[in-house]
Amino acid sequence: MLLSDMIRLNGRKNPDKVAVVSDDVSVTFGELRDRMHQVANAMLQLADVGDRVAVLAENLPEYVEMYYGVPDAGMALTFLNYRLHPKEWAWIMSNAEARILVVQPKFLEHLEPFLESVPTLEHVVVIGDPTPDHQVTYADLVGSASSEQPDLVVDEDTTAWLLYTSGTTGFPKGAMLTHRNLVIAALNSVIEYEPQPDERALIAFPLCHVSGYSVPVTHFRGGRIVLTPMFEAELWMKLVDEHQITGTSMAPTMLNFILEHPKVNDYDLSSLRGIGYGAAAMPVEILRSAIKRFGPIVYSGFGMTELGGNVLTFPKSAHERAVNGEEHLLASCGTPMVMADVKVVDEEMNECPPGIVGEVVIRGEQVLAGYFGNEAGTAEAFRGGWFHTGDMARRDEEGFFYIVDRMKDMIITGGENVYSREVEEVLYTHPGVSEAAVIGIPDETWGEVVTAVLVLRAGAVVSEADIVQTARDNLAGYKKPRRVIFVDELPKTVSGKIIKRQLRDELTTGVPS
Structure with missing residues (x-):
């Protein structure tokens, strides 16, 4: 197909059913x-x-x-x-x-x-x-x-x-x-995610991003898509209200912008029956706020450019379990979808037992054919016959996966491994923190020092000592930030993913990458 x-x-x-709406x-x-x-x-x-x-x-x-x-x-x-x-x-x-x-x-x-x-x-x-x-x-x-x-x-x-x-x-x-990759990726989501009668999907992500695969997913099911030229929080709310949108997907930063918008309660958003999130790790505190505001309609998946869509699914039912007492699930990115083979492995490609951190590798018909004109990159990505994502994760006894960090974002300080996402999750619990990025900066003594780069909420007054104390109250001492930097905004990709490489380069050399 x-x-x-x-x-x-x-x-x-x-033939007469609406497929696309734009203005x-x-x-x-x-x-x-x-x-x-x-x-x-x-x-x-x-x-x-x-x-x-x-x-x-x-x-x-x-x-x-x-x-x-x-x-x-x-x-x-x-x-x-x-x-x-x-x-x-x-x-x-x-x-x-x-x-x-x-x-x-x-x-x-x-x-x-x-x-x-x-x-x-x-x-x-x-x-x-x-x-x-x-x-x-x-x-x-x-x-x-x-x-x-x-x-x-x-x-x-x-x-x-x-x-x-x-x-x-x-x-x-x-x-x-x-074609096969994209059709299988779409079919995987069609099977896993419940259909919505008279489906109307608001496309908040840019179409130049792999998340645009939600367009063929919606069209596969005969639904309509509503386009917005680019994401803007109030415009998103206006379009949901105007078109009685039933579903949408967005990055955590986008969802955070909506939740913190002063007019979030001025529009009728009650038609929404599904809000998907992805493209970056979802801070647990933002997820709690989203469920509190919109109810148990939130779901997510884990995927990447090379997969043409998602391979893990964390459905609404799992979110409901999380808000009804099983809060550990809030940090999960789900379980393998029906048409994807996903596991966590060590450096020797042995599958890790539950609770042990390793790399996520994937096999299936939606995995890319290779990198264009890059045989070496393709061979490296497919070593051992599986596609290597570069994401570090663990799984629990039930089979839920928990992304710990990108391999390249793991910080080694004083010989200890620090997963940046773990520190970020703690920093998000501080009421004054709007966005957080934790990176490792080279240091002669420690190898790398844990560095927190933060965007504060409007009007918040927060000191470096406040942030360090928050980390100290929740984490081992070696995981607390040794440097705290406050900025007006964090560099992001078009999908809302924080560009940590750019932060590291700027703080190390003073020159943006």
């Missing part, structure tokens, strides 16, 4: 099917089967059309994160050997000076009005193409999406996700 088959099937079964634009499944075919045929006029098409845009209906249309042409849609630097956009396109760029003018003006560094780029297609140097518009190109299904055979093992890792711990790599 191809990714685009989801739209063809719904276009045949529910005053409403697109049915029948219309989306036709536009998908037009996109595929338009791309085939400019490039060949197997080529890469880069897209640089906010959350727009055109982006959704390209989600399905570019892969339907046998090409790989290459996602460009709009929060990156233009040099990074150019680097990714060059690494991906992209032949086509589809871009909004607001981003093109910044990218223009760097386009010459992308030798494979042949066509620039503008979403919106043409620019003086680029006259080909998406509307004209796609609008004039045939709406019939392209006359070609696409193998389900062909790369459909090429997503570059966020680079929070190093240089980004291009994860090749095939």
